[in-house]
């Protein structure tokens with residue numbers, strides 16, 4: 001049924017004037033006739049039964065969306081996490097993820113479809129013109145601004161007092177240079193200070209919590225222990241600086257799980273010692289995932305694989321964590337077999 005089939009007396013009243021005709025009101029308002037085509041009524045505008053049909057369609061789409069959301073919740077509760085299904089052409093995927101994605105997608109789609117159908121069939125579709133004024137200033141305003149500027153320049157005597165003008169320009173040009181001096185506060189550059197730590201051959205590994213030298217038996221598989229060099233005490237003047245460079249993470253892995261050859265050689269019965277300082281910008285690393293042997297830096301989520309030379313597997317860090325070579329002394333205590341062989345901490349200025 002189109003608007004032509006409707007008896008004329010049923011049609012809503014249109015405006016009396018022809019499009020483009022100028023009225024008294026129009027003379028005051030240049031936007032009254034923006035040249036839009038005349039409005040055509042939709043079937044829903046003139047036939048209440050058609051409007052009712054559209055209303056029911058929109059309601060049905062919203063109702064189906066509600067059902068899809070209920071199916072989403074039911075899937076979450078009912079489908080086991082480890083169940084998989086075959087979906088062509090993707091292959092085997094988690095049944096739970098598939099159901100959640102499908103039901104949520106359908107629910108959102110139906111809300112969108114209902115809203116679009118509502119807007120197209122029932123909401124007002126009368127086009128209106130929005131008034132836009134030219135952005136450019138009228139010539140008389142531009143002339144006034146220019147004249148004001150000239151007057152101001154003359155009154156300030158900038159053209160006549162050349163000495164003032166030149167020194168002012170010089171001062172304005174030089175003042176930004178003071179920012180360069182502030183750059184010094186970003187330093188001092190670390191130089192070679194990060195290349196040397198308190199670790200040296202024979203230094204015992206001391207548990208940071210108990211303050212006791214560590215034996216291999218103290219390190220359980222899967223645990224993460226923090227260690228410092230013997231002789232470094234909290235009341236020492238340089239404690240903060242030295243601990244920031246020398247802090248260690250001690251982890252015991254199954255030797256079979258160590259993929260990196262050098263790491264295995266530098267370990268003792270699977271006990272490995274790595275710098276605790278992240279190679280991104282130097283945050284202390286503290287999160288250890290026993291199953292994967294990954295450690296995570298809490299600052300920007302750099303992740304290192306301790307079973308593979310502590311190489312970076314995720315995040316902004318540019319280098320693996322430095323490893324300390326360790327062994328056991330004659331008394332059965334864990335000891336360092338030298339200093340780190342590469343600088344600890346942030347890597348961006350140190351390494352080529």
Ligand code: FES
Nearest residue numbers: 278280281297300
């Ligand atoms: S400091 Fe560790 S990721 Fe940024």
